[in-house]
Amino acid sequence: MGAKQFGARVARVEDPALLSGRGRFVDDVKFPGMLHACFVRSPHAHARIGGIDASAACALPGVRAVLTADDLPPPMDRNRMPMLVPNPAIAASLTQHCLARDEVCYVGQAIAVVLADSRYIAEDAIALVEVEYDVLPAVSDYRTADEPDAPRAHLALDDNIASKFRMAYGDADADAAFAAAPHVFTEEIWQHRGGGMAMETRAVVANSDPTSGLLTVWSATQTPHICRRMLADLLDRDLESIRVIAPDVGGGFGPKAIFYAEEAVIPAAALKLRRPVKWTEDRREHFMCATQERDQLWTVSIAVDDGGKILGVRGTLLHDTGAFVPWGIIMPYIAAATMPGPYVIPNYALDVKVVLTNKVATTPVRGAGRPQAVFAMERLMDRVARELKLDAAEVRFRNFIQPQQMPYAVGLTFRDGKPLIYDSGDYPKAQQEALRLIDYAAFQQRKAAARAQGRFIGIGIGNYVEGTGLGPYEGVTVRVLPDGKVAVATGATNQGQGTRTTLGQIIADRVGCRFQDIIMTVGDTAAISQGVGAFASRQAVNAGSSAMMASEVVRTQIIKLAAQTLGVPESDIDVDDGIAVARSGNRPSLTFRELARLAQGMPGFSLAPGQTPGLEHTAYFTPPQASYCSGTHLAEVEVDPMTGAVTIVNYAVVHDSGTIINPLIVDGQIQGGVAHGIGNALLEWMRYDENAQPLTTTFADYLIPLATDVPTCKIAHVESPTPLNPLGVKGAGEGGTIPAAAAIVAAAEDALAEFGVHFAETPLMPERIVGALRAVGAYDKLGEIA
């Protein structure tokens, strides 16, 4: 059997509906008698709640109820929300209440919910709910959150430290390496928080069917099965009486992976009021209440020999978790484990401190701690190159882990609890290829030509290794239907990744059916009993492998049944395009339709020995450990010193995500990931004032990249199949974002190298560039040039 779909640029099956307005997103779900919800949210970053008076709101015509924490069913009225990823290193294991009880700890925290006949009335009513606040001092700047006189982010805590841990290998503190090193360079690196900013905000619809007792919840989530488990706990309901559906979801990027208070409150309201209820977040709420990421302060040193070879890396990492720790300490943990990257670093020690502030919690946003780590490491590499007057690419070549060293044990434990062992990859080849793509050899000529025209261009490199394809598992059921079509169900979800297309490609080839005959259900807990969802670039690895495994079992069932029915040996049966054909004789055949009916059996008659009912199998692949994808980005930018504007003129990506299922989709993931990275590098900064009031709560204040900001990347692939799953695939969803800020900021610095400015912050805003140039007197020089 030759692969027909696997590896091909197959057009997506998701597209026709989405292109013609027939997509079905949560806000498109509608029921007769449906109520609309709007949340009363804290206007203060930290306050004690006195009384709540909802009488005026309740009196407004069209308002059906105003619910506060005490109105919620047990145990969610009093219990805090479950911690999704616990870890013994977490000192303050804090999650929030579904509706705040006595204290609010960030602006936007939900206190009450209004249920009304229309969204318009519900919004009118929230202004009429009177909440008494005793405003408390707030922690805004995480850099001073652990100082003794800092306010406390929570009344019940003695300090603001959520966790402290160390990631290290080699000699203790890397002391000996640093003491003996001829060169030690230190950088302080400050990276700011931004958001996922999916174009679809969060949304929840809940409907309890009085006949069956089934509670159905539609949520714009990456993880419907997790949502269902959380709901069962918070509502104290039997899991089987809850169905969660993630229909078309308009982008995820991480913040939709966690379980939110609103996802519990809306179902609780539907149950209490016995009416369907819808809540759709508005963009302002999304800026305040959807989780964010990337606030980290790194103080790191690198020790190198005279040739630029790394002897050790050590330092500290301070991470802002916000007011709560719903996803544990995953991002700082991943960051600390990602720092060594593709380089041989004999000694490594990083002390990590996670602090609480009065801001919305941080949880993974595309990259999850990795972009910050790569930025920190690559800034050190650029520093080494500059100080030792070496080429930036050359310094990296001198330090790469070589392909023959694979599998390579870094010496740390990764986020999956397994030793951090790179399974495969060819880092020097990826960088070599990227240098060729962008014509690095001719860059100095381009730079000189540009400079002669008064333009400033620069080039920067970002290398990374990314742990992808994390467990625990994802499942796929493959079932041949009596009409001959192939039904597929999976716990994997789709927020734009083309999950239906890629899984369909695997299944069509492996079962032997037509791609267009596959009917797939994704994101529905009723379709498959166990599921996890989309995060950590994990679905192609986990669900893809399960799709292959389930398909092969079903194909075997088809061959057995066809051989038995046609009276030929199993080895004589070919399966293709939904037909099992005997190679011998006059080539008798059976269609999937005929086989599926035979496989159902006849009432009263036993199945043949060894035959299983139906043509159906469910497989749950569980990876032995993370698979490590890698790559090199090269950014060529032009900086206008007069405005501080950075224009990306050329961008090359060489990416290794192992075997590629669909190059069209993988390239799309990379290009989109780079766009997010450009936002992180140059534009996106979720700002708060000194009282932790959010300042950037519109797309006019918080800029995300436009069509004029993002070039079409030159993309090439190195394919190092991982031995860790049967397809050889690794994740592809986050690699585009991870090294982008490192490459772009390095390129901007290189463009202005003649002025001696240095950048160690993201995003690199125009005012920062102009400020840096002003500080070094560049404008006097530029004046002379002019």
Place this chain on the structure above:
Amino acid sequence: MATRSISLTVNGQRYEREVESRLSLADLLRHELALTGTHVGCEHGVCGACTVLIDGRTARSCLTFAVQADGCEVTTVEGLTPATGELNVLQQAFQDQHGLQCGFCTPGILMTLTELLRDNPDPTESEVRDGLTGNLCRCTGYAGIVSAALEAARRLRAQQGS
């Protein structure tokens, strides 16, 4: 709340409705006329997901009151698809060039490009990119969108020429 009666044509079909004067055109289309292809991404006029054509010109339906569309002809994404149910040239180019991922911003982008290609049948890449600055897409990094627009322009010109 004050209401007014309006009549408008959407995708060739005439509707008469009694609406609150504060009802947005986006909410009218989505929740009263069941045309949920038009999406609402920011409700402050930046993201462009809600873009529709009003009397042939692009407009933000989240910032337009339904009463402002009284007497107007509105075209939404549902109105782009030919009666045969197939994709039109622009839509097909989007599928071919991977111009969408999650598809949430796509309807607004299709409306913007419908106007752009009508007014400028042979745009440069830079004109397409400029034309798209009123639409945010978080998934694609715009490359597929830009190539789909240029490809659609080529195919449409070839059709006109033949």
